[in-house]
Amino acid sequence: MDDASMPRLPAGVRLQEDKVRGGWTLLGPERVFQLDEIAVEILKRCTGEASLAAIEKDLAKTFDAEVDEICGDVREFLTGMVEKGMVVL
């Protein structure tokens, strides 16, 4: 995973609002992840059309933070999701 990576949700994985429990979930084969607000913002940007660098820049703007402050957490989160097959690069 590097600045030029283009993360996206593969076929069979989608974001779904959970109207009963509140918030958003990431659904995949036999998998349900309940997401916090930051995870939702990261995953909404994983469209396959934006580079990781661009996503981080956009997130920094949204959360009024420096890219250096957030990129470690973003990459750690996405690495876990890639290993679980919920995000592809």
Place this chain on the structure above:
Amino acid sequence: MSSPQEAHGSERAIGPPLGLLAELTHRCPLRCPYCSNPLELDRKSSELSTETWKRVLSEAADLGVLQVHLSGGEPTARPDLEEIVRHCRAAGLYSNLITAGVNLPNDRLAGLAEAGLDHVQLSVQAPDPETNDAVSGLAGSFEQKMATAAAMRTLGLPITLNTVVHRRTIGDIERMIQMALDIGARRLEIAHAQYYGWALKNRRSLMPSRAQVEAAAMVVEKARAELKGRLVIDSVVPDYYARYPKPCMGGWARQSLNVTPSGKVLPCHAAETLTDIDFPSVREASLRNIWFDAPAFNLFRGTGWMPEPCRSCERRELDWGGCRCQALAITGDAAAADPACSKSDWHERMVTIAETDARAREDYIYRGGRSIPRNVARKAWHRSDITNS
């Protein structure tokens, strides 16, 4: 309706279910000896109508279900499957089709994809045609499954490869992993046969030895590490040789529920083996009512029902007492600790059953009779000649 907290005293509140297993039909072209569906199958004439399924699925979404597993039997035997999938999508439900992949023409697959099907679990009995066709009891089924897999790939339908392992196929796991990669699956589900329903009849022909189970676990562990990020491998472990029981369904009526072809609602798909329990029907009550208030759903919920050794066990909220069906099948008491647990008085007896069965002769009993199509029988016999020489 009373609130779940009131209904359950000091127990932790009951959350809504996450998953629904919708058994659309018991009809199936395969006759797998490990089938965990009941001995007595629901007939076509007793199946729920399209409209009732749509109502049940809407109720499930309103209750908090996020994922629906469209299963059977063979769910594609229902001509209204596309309509049911479309309804799932409209209700925000993630739809997962569990299919044998035979008698499934490309235009039906395309229709399912177009209807919004999220994911497919395709079952394969073994990584070679001879064994696959002998185990499934249907000549030519391997070839059909491979054609279905190719068509799914072309349509962009994401695939999990499902396989059930038992004595005859437990040595084939490496080849199944390769097949999963070859057909473009991103997930592989390796389920050791579980001995409920029809499978219990064939336990002597299916049970692997302890050494085979341990070797298989090492193969899976190694592949999981090597294929991280490429292939997700989930396994359903065999518990006859285990130290602790499986947390069956993540606990009785805790995370998911099951609707049978005729509309009975169960906390797990094998629960009809608990013949003393009166399970409710979607024909008579709403899913919400059933989930929170049906006596059958509260019977083994949480930890309050547990006898010793579960009651004082530090693992009681990890494995939830294990499996009620297995407790009944082995001990005769559905409320006993699962005999897979080394703390159960019945554990040694269960291990003895496994060890004895693992040495028994392989002689599958198929639904609808012992005989299998002649060409399949001949091929299967041929293979065992090779293996034995």
